[in-house]
Amino acid sequence: xxxxxxxxxxxxxxxxxxxxxxxxxxxxxxxxxxxxxxxxxxxxxxxxxxxxxxxxxxxxxxxxxxxxxxxxxxxxxxxxxxxxxxxxxxxxxxxxxxxxxxxxxxxxxxxxxxxxxxxxxxxxxxxxxxxxxxxxxxxxxxxxxxxxxxxxxxxxxxxxxxxxxxxxxxxxxxxxxxxxxxxxxxxx
Amino acid sequence: xxxxxxxxxxxxxxxxxxxxxxxxxxxxxxxxxxxxxxxxxxxxxxxxxxxxxxxxxxxxxxxxxxxxxxxxxxxxxxxxxxxxxxxxxxxxxxxxxxxxxxxxxxxxxxxxxxxxxxxxxxxxxxxxxxxxxxxxxxxxxxxxxxxxxxxxxxxxxxxxxxxxxxxxxxxxxxxxxxxxxxxxxxxxxxxxxxxxxxxxxxxxxxxxxxxxxxxxxxxxxxxxxxxxxxxxxxxxxxxxxxxxxxxxxxxxxxxxxxxxxxxxxxxxxxxxxxxxxxxxxxxxxxxxxxxxxxxxxxxxxxxxxxxxxxxxxxxxxxxxxxxxxxxxxxxxxxxxxxxxxxxxxxxxxxxxxxxxxxxxxxxxxxxxxxxxxxxxxxxxxxxxxxxxxxxxxxxxxxxxxxxxxxxxxxxxxxxxxxxxxxxxxxxxxxxxxxxxxx
Numbered sequence: 222x223x224x225x226x227x228x229x230x231x232x233x234x235x236x237x238x239x240x241x242x243x244x245x246x247x248x249x250x251x252x253x254x255x256x257x258x259x260x261x262x263x264x265x266x267x268x269x270x271x272x273x274x275x276x277x278x279x280x281x282x283x284x285x286x287x288x289x290x291x292x293x294x295x296x297x298x299x300x301x302x303x304x305x306x307x308x309x310x311x312x313x314x315x316x317x318x319x320x321x322x323x324x325x326x327x328x329x330x331x332x333x334x335x336x337x338x339x340x341x342x343x344x345x346x347x348x349x350x351x352x353x354x355x356x357x358x359x360x361x362x363x364x365x366x367x368x369x370x371x372x373x374x375x376x377x378x379x380x381x382x383x384x385x386x387x388x389x390x391x392x393x394x395x396x397x398x399x400x401x402x403x404x405x406x407x408x409x
Numbered sequence: 410x411x412x413x414x415x416x417x418x419x420x421x422x423x424x425x426x427x428x429x430x431x432x433x434x435x436x437x438x439x440x441x442x443x444x445x446x447x448x449x450x451x452x453x454x455x456x457x458x459x460x461x462x463x464x465x466x467x468x469x470x471x472x473x474x475x476x477x478x479x480x481x482x483x484x485x486x487x488x489x490x491x492x493x494x495x496x497x498x499x500x501x502x503x504x505x506x507x508x509x510x511x512x513x514x515x516x517x518x519x520x521x522x523x524x525x526x527x528x529x530x531x532x533x534x535x536x537x538x539x540x541x542x543x544x545x546x547x548x549x550x551x552x553x554x555x556x557x558x559x560x561x562x563x564x565x566x567x568x569x570x571x572x573x574x575x576x577x578x579x580x581x582x583x584x585x586x587x588x589x590x591x592x593x594x595x596x597x598x599x600x601x602x603x604x605x606x607x608x609x610x611x612x613x614x615x616x617x618x619x620x621x622x623x624x625x626x627x628x629x630x631x632x633x634x635x636x637x638x639x640x641x642x643x644x645x646x647x648x649x650x651x652x653x654x655x656x657x658x659x660x661x662x663x664x665x666x667x668x669x670x671x672x673x674x675x676x677x678x679x680x681x682x683x684x685x686x687x688x689x690x691x692x693x694x695x696x697x698x699x700x701x702x703x704x705x706x707x708x709x710x711x712x713x714x715x716x717x718x719x720x721x722x723x724x725x726x727x728x729x730x731x732x733x734x735x736x737x738x739x740x741x742x743x744x745x746x747x748x749x750x751x752x753x754x755x756x757x758x759x760x761x762x763x764x765x766x767x768x769x770x771x772x773x774x775x776x777x778x779x780x781x782x783x784x785x786x787x788x789x790x791x792x793x794x795x796x797x798x799x800x801x802x803x804x805x806x807x808x809x810x811x812x813x814x815x816x817x818x819x820x821x822x823x824x825x826x827x828x829x830x831x832x833x834x835x836x837x838x839x840x841x842x843x844x845x846x847x
Contacts, residue, residue: 316839318551319502319505320502320505320506320551320552321550321551322839323440323839323840323841323842324837324839324840324841324842325841325842325843325846326826326828326841326846327846328845328846328847329845329846329847331847342828343846344839345842347550347551347552347553348550348551358842358846360442360445363442363443363445364442364443364844364845364846364847365442365842365844365845365846365847366846366847367846367847398442398553398842399842407828407829407830408829409829
């Protein structure tokens with residue numbers, strides 16, 4: 222059927238008019254007028270072509286424009302894989318470097334004004350180069366601390382987001398283990 | 410003679426052996442800075458030292474030492490229960506990082522792997538030692554603890570390299586330098602040469618690995634079996650042992666053993682411990698779509714002696730209730746109420762693919778098919794809600810009691826920091842930083 226439709230379409234493109242029954246017989250190779258007539262009726266029923274009042278053929282949907290997704294011919298296509306190819310999971314959204322990402326559970330309230338509460342879960346990347354303004358996980362006095370990384374008088378300091386706490390000015394080398402990339406709070 | 414190289418080549422094949430430095434202890438130290446620089450020992454739940462930090466090694470603690478002994482020689486030691494979940498997560502990351510460079514990896518153990526980097530110099534625009542050191546740096550930056558790396562023309566030599574300098578060492582042994590590294594190495598330090606072989610070698614006057622490597626091919630072939638001959642070839646710089654890059658896809662036997670404290674002579678309790686082990690073994694069988702036709706169950710006495718019995722099943726099975734029924738019939742042949750027991754175990758072997766196809770006179774096959782379906786549902790429930798959500802009544806007492814008394818029963822810290830939505834059995838598969846975060 223599609224084969225015949227394609228041939229009629231080709232004729233239409235070339236001649237800028239629809240073929241007669243005899244011409245359909247020639248291009249499709251169907252020998253009898255009866256067979257051609259049946260083909261025309263079938264194509265008409267499918268809405269591919271139309272007959273005018275005089276019985277001559279008019280193109281209707283010869284281009285097969287509704288055919289987009291696979292073999293789905295009409296109606297809304299099912300939510301096919303093609304549409305979902307470019308979606309990402311929540312994991313992929315949150316984690317860029319799988320092997321370097323760690324989580325930790327916040328226990329203090331020193332970052333409360335940055336919207337990080339005790340009990341929150343934080344994702345942090347180990348091998349990211351920390352920049353000024355990042356929230357970092359650093360090692361201070363044998364404990365982890367999470368603070369803003371800032372520069373004061375040319376040296377790196379750790380600044381809390383809570384007025385109750387003081388900025389930490391490390392006396393020796395500042396050991397930053399990871400950079401915070403996301404905060405997760407689950408309510409239910 | 411001693412300075413003559415064993416091989417004239419450098420790296421006809423370039424094989425890396427990458428070995429974690431005190432892996433379990435390092436996993437712990439890297440996630441909790443309060444453990445850094447301290448003698449950390451894992452294996453508390455087993456009652457012995459499973460892994461030691463370098464600080465603990467320096468104080469004279471040895472692997473396998475009893476905890477009570479450790480406390481005597483090293484009162485400041487920090488003893489931790491093993492957190493295999495975290496160690497496994499980090500181990501997978503370790504393999505994944507090495508795989509960024511080459512797909513040819515043999516996962517040789519939780520903390521070590523072999524990697525074939527032959528032919529990667531041009532695509533990576535680096536020499537073999539540079540590639541090795543780049544992998545080493547990547548591992549440290551991503552995981553936060555160190556690995557030692559050996560580079561050699563084969564697995565045996567690569568393994569000598571990774572042990573040469575530890576921790577965080579890198580040793581490249583090209584073929585033409587192998588003899589330098591074997592000079593003072595006792596034969597038993599060579600991968601694949603066990604105490605029996607090295608004892609025999611000593612009897613025939615061979616003490617160092619170099620002396621062994623310099624023996625003639627005929628001599629080695631006439632005195633030893635193929636694996637030792639192959640090791641001899643590798644010591645001479647040839648590449649013989651291929652990398653097993655596929656890994657384990659199936660099992661020939663499945664074993665589940667669990668110790669409990671305090672030791673007990675309570676028949677019901679011991680039986681339920683065994684029942685739980687059988688359930689665990691069957692879970693593993695079903696995961697690999699296997700069924701066993703034979704098994705051995707055993708009890709470990711407080712005196713560390715084992716008593717056990719071998720069983721045959723009427724047909725291949727991965728259904729715990731069927732196996733437990735067989736065990737129950739013979740349990741009292743092994744169990745003695747006058748004795749104290751400290752562990753139970755089951756080994757299932759003679760494994761085959763789990764299919765129910767042989768029909769029989771008494772409709773057992775039909776019942777087996779139903780049981781298989783039932784257990785498919787049990788596995789689904791347990792996958793959704795956590796292992797052992799559904800378990801057999803015969804295992805109840807084992808589930809109802811903590812496995813260990815007192816400090817040996819301590820849970821890993823990760824299991825005490827559950828997030829909303831996690832439970833005792835199911836946690837997010839991302840390693841967690843530990844200690845307080847202020």
